[in-house]
Amino acid sequence: MLASRYNEVLVVFSLIVAILASYTALDIAGRVSTAQRGARLAWLAGGALAMGTGIWSMHFVGMLAFSLPIELGYDLWLTSASLLIAIASSTFALWLVCQRELPWPRLAMGASLMGAGIAAMHYTGMEAMRMVPGIVYDPAWFALSIVVAVLASGAALWIAFRLRWHSTWVVFSRAGASVAMGCAIVGMHYTGMAASQFPEGSYCGAANSGIDTGWLSILVIMAALSVMATTLIISVLDSRLEQRTASLASALSKANSELMQLALYDNLTKLPNRMLLADRLGQAIEKARREHKVFAVLFIDLDGFKAINDAYGHHLGDLLLVEVTQRIRGSVRGQDTIARLGGDELILLTEIGEPTDAAKIAGKLIETIRQPYSIEHHELFVSASVGIAVYPDDGLAPHELLVNADAAMYHAKEQGRDGYCFFENSMNANAQEQLRLLQDLRHALERDELRLHYQPKLIAPDGPIIGVEALLRWQHPERGLLSPDQFLPLAEKTGLIVPIGNWVLDEACAQIQRWRAAGHTSWNIAVNLSASQFAHAKLIDSVRTALQRHGLEAHNLTLEITESTAMRDADSSLAVLEQLAAMGVGISIDDFGTGYSSLLYLKRLPANELKIDRGFVNELGQGGDDAAIVSAIIALGRTLGLKIVAEGVETPEQQKHLTRLGCNLLQGYLLGRPMPAEQLIECYGETPA
Known part of the structure; x- marks a missing residue:
């Protein structure tokens, strides 16, 4: 038999090519598994080409490492056929590992078919030498090479199937698996080469007509490295693009979820909106x-x-x-x-x-x-x-x-x-009635339907008059004259109370200035502020504007706020009241005794008047505790240096009792009902001499 030998450098290079081919195969298997349906076929075809070319290249690098004491060459068609066999085997392998499941029977069948394909590729490549006489194969080594091919294929298929999904350590896992697979493929090749024997006197029929080994080595090396490098580069780029796409998709999904949350759910309670x-x-x-x-x-x-x-x-x-x-x-x-x-x-x-x-x-x-x-x-x-x-x-x-x-x-x-x-249906009718009233109220200002009536405030017990309280009425075109309790709750609920309150303030300032011009210079006017109006950011500007528009001195205007309104946010209320007091406007605490006042804050309020609630006045003289409460309020007011006004005076007994207790001013139906400005002048307003 002819003596053969191997080029150690090319043997090592064949192992490197085998490892690179294995890594490429594992990476492509991952790409095929995660790709969409259309892209999957493209990755399968490209991956099969790269993997087949890699295995074939390893085989022919190993062949180039082998030499005999005769000139060698390789038949072009058989060499090409071995490449096609390698690609076909690779296509089958990639298709198999990308299935949803890989049970042991299917793995065994796949390993047998792929091993047979690799063996066919190897021995077809051997036949490309066209040795005369033909190559003699040792049966034991030949059988062993087939077994090695099948086992190597089985191991490769199992490893590729297990490592096809992306994970944190997948790159390192594939690198280690590639080394094992490369060694198995190289082991199969050199086992097959060990089975080959060349009789004395043999010569290579493809030495002169086939591919020259020098050109073949360059072709194989360039083809192997180019195909595998290109495939890996494309795979890496695709992986990065996939990661960016996944990151973008995740960000878009999160943004869409947040937008959906904002659009459909309440931001505070997270309840549906x-x-x-x-x-x-x-x-x-x-x-x-x-x-x-x-x-x-x-x-x-x-x-x-x-x-x-x-x-x-x-x-x-x-x-x-x-x-x-x-x-x-x-x-x-x-x-x-x-x-x-x-x-x-x-x-x-x-x-x-x-x-x-x-x-x-x-x-x-x-x-x-x-x-x-x-x-x-x-x-x-x-x-x-x-x-x-x-x-x-x-x-x-x-x-x-x-x-x-x-x-x-x-x-x-x-x-x-x-x-x-x-x-109940009757509620609906009432709701519709309220809605119609609200619609009319929205136009009441522009249609000049609001009116002010004035109730006199007299020095106890029976005068003279020193001022009035402005009380709002609505001259409805169909319902007649409406009292505040019939429409102000609607105005408060809908926010109309602020423009209505500004109109009241302006009209009251205009009226008191007209009276002062007529000679009633000792009169002043009191205007009630609603809770919404008092909390409005432009209250100070509205008061200042009304005073300036009508040339009225601030001390002729008194603003009444309820005790509850003043105490809701005591610090904010104090800041607003101090600004009003600094302008010279009088401050009256209305309905005193019915709220939840704190004496600590009350003494800090820049008020100059307390109004005793009519609820206490109504019960005076009936043997209850109201006389003691009114007496305590009067004593408190005097201690704080405040004038005391009692409202709701309806009987002479109440008038006498309140005067005896020390009230400064009285207001009520006994002394004068709310009335238009003209009627008030007729009753109380003889022009001073």
């Missing part, structure tokens, strides 16, 4: 209509929430609202919908068997909400007024159900709060 509630209501109506079921809409409004918000600030009010919603969540079923419309208005959408179920739910909610709250070292109390509308009796559309539940809730408030009411 009005938009999502409308959708849930629509779904509930469709389900109830389809399955002939009944559900209830509970409109929940917190009693006393505004007072807490004003007294302690919006921060504490928000915390309280969150605590209330958490209690409601814990009191209802998971399938129920709780939504926030805004402010302290909440909606509960719940499926019921009969209306009494809604009553039980409402009662449970009211009891839960009524319990005290401890927030930032403050013990707070609120209650709930609940209106109930039931589908389909109380409405067939979402808007109709909400409007009717709202009407029922207001009826619950009118009945004393801290309770619930079912909707």
Whole structure:
């Protein structure tokens, strides 16, 4: 037999090529597994080409490392055929490892077919030498090379299948696996070479007509490195693009989720907002209509929430609202919908068997909400007024159900709060009536329908008159003259109270200036400020503008605020009142004795007048404690250097009693009813001499 030998450098290079081919195969397997359907076929074809070329290149580098004492060459067609066999085997291998599962029977069959393909590639490449006489193969070594090919293929398939998904350590895992696979492939090649024997006198039939080994070595090396390098570069670039795409997709998904949260959920309580509630209501109506079921809409409004918000600030009010919603969540079923419309208005959408179920739910909610709250070292109390509308009796559309539940809730408030009411048709009629009145009120200013009446304030016991209190009336074109209690609550609720209050302030200043011009220079005028008007940012500017417009001195104007309004946010109230006092405007604390005043703050308020609430005056002389309370208020006012005004004086007995107790000024029907300016002049306004 001819003696053979190997070039150690090329042997090492063949091992390197085998390792690179293995790494390329593992990386491409990962790309094929994670690619979309269209891109998967492209990666499968490109990967098969790169992997097949790599294995074939390793084989022919090994062939180039082999030499005999004769000139060698390789047949072009058989060499090409061996390359196609390598690519075909690689295609099958990649397809197999990219399946969803790889059970052991399928792995064994795949290893056998791929091993046979690699062996066919190897021995076809050997035949490309066209040795004469033919190569003699040792049966034992030949069989061993087939076994090695099958085992190496099985190991390669199993490793590729396990490492096809991306993970934190996948690069290091693939590197180690590539070394093992490369060694297995090289072991198969050199086992096959060991099976080859060349008889004495043999010569290579492709030495002169085939591919020259020098050119073949350059071709193989360049082809192997180019294909594998290109494939790996594309794979790395695709991986980075995939990561960036995934990162962008994740960011977009997160942004979309946040936008959806902002669009459909309340930012404070995380409850569904009005938009999502409308959708849930629509779904509930469709389900109830389809399955002939009944559900209830509970409109929940917190009693006393505004007072807490004003007294302690919006921060504490928000915390309280969150605590209330958490209690409601814990009191209802998971399938129920709780939504926030805004402010302290909440909606509960719940499926019921009969209306009494809604009553039980409402009662449970009211009891839960009524319990005290401890927030930032403050013990707070609120209650709930609940209106109930039931589908389909109380409405067939979402808007109709909400409007009717709202009407029922207001009826619950009118009945004393801290309770619930079912909707009745009469409530709807009242709600529509209120809506029409509100629409008329919006035009009352521009149509010049508002009027001021003036009630005299007299020095106790019976005069003379030293001033008046301006009281608002509405000359409605159809309903006649309306008193404030018929429309001011609507104005307060809708925000109309601020422009109306500014009109009252301006008209009162104009009227007192007209009286002063007529000679009544000792008169002054008192104007009531609503809570909303007092809290408005432009109050100071409005007062200053009214005084300047009519040339009125500030001390001729007195602003009356209730004790409760002054004490809601005492520090803010103090700052506003000090600015008004600095202008010279008089400050009167109205309805004194009915609120929750603190003497610590009261003595700091720049007030110059206290008005005793008519509730205490009404009971004077009836043997109760009111005389003692009025006496205490008068004593307190004198201690603080304040004038004392008693309102609601209707009987001579009250007049005498209040005068004896020390009141400075009296006001009431006994002394003079509210009247238009012209009538007041007729009764009290003879021009001074």
